[in-house]
Amino acid sequence: MSMRTECKHFESRTYSNGDAMRRCRLDLAPDAPWRCPDDCVKFDHRAVDIGWAHGTIVPNVTPAEPVSVKDGTAASVLNEAEAIINAMANDIAAEIKEKQNKKKKRKRK
Structure with a gap:
């Protein structure tokens, strides 16, 4: 199953150089940004997006899935x-x- 962008734990961020990061905030998608587990027990549909500004710079297309994702490498x-x-x-x-302990010992003397 592809990344569930409608899950409340999905996070996407675009950096100034144009690179995009897509991930599960709970670190439950080992194949991110390509796939979420099919039967993820923590999937929770995002009900509202209050207070968020959705920009147009975020790429909508997920990068092509490399072979190394399919074979587990x-x-x-x-x-x-x-x-x-x-x-x-x-x-x-x-x-x-250790450094903090050394500083404490110096202060005691």
Whole structure:
């Protein structure tokens, strides 16, 4: 199933260079921007768009689906990249906490 643009969790953003980002805010569409899961349990029809200004610059056409999406290669590469980033985030958080602890020790002296 293609991305459900009528879902309240669908988000689209166009950047100044013309690139567009399409995603599920809940990160439940591993094949975004091409597909949502067929039986997504969190699908919720967008009832109203109060306060939003809809522009004309957002491209209406979703890019062509590459072969790597159909055979699962894209999802596995993205999962590996996410694991690397998550591992780095834990290391960085530990570094920051260590620096904060050192500052606290200096203030006590």
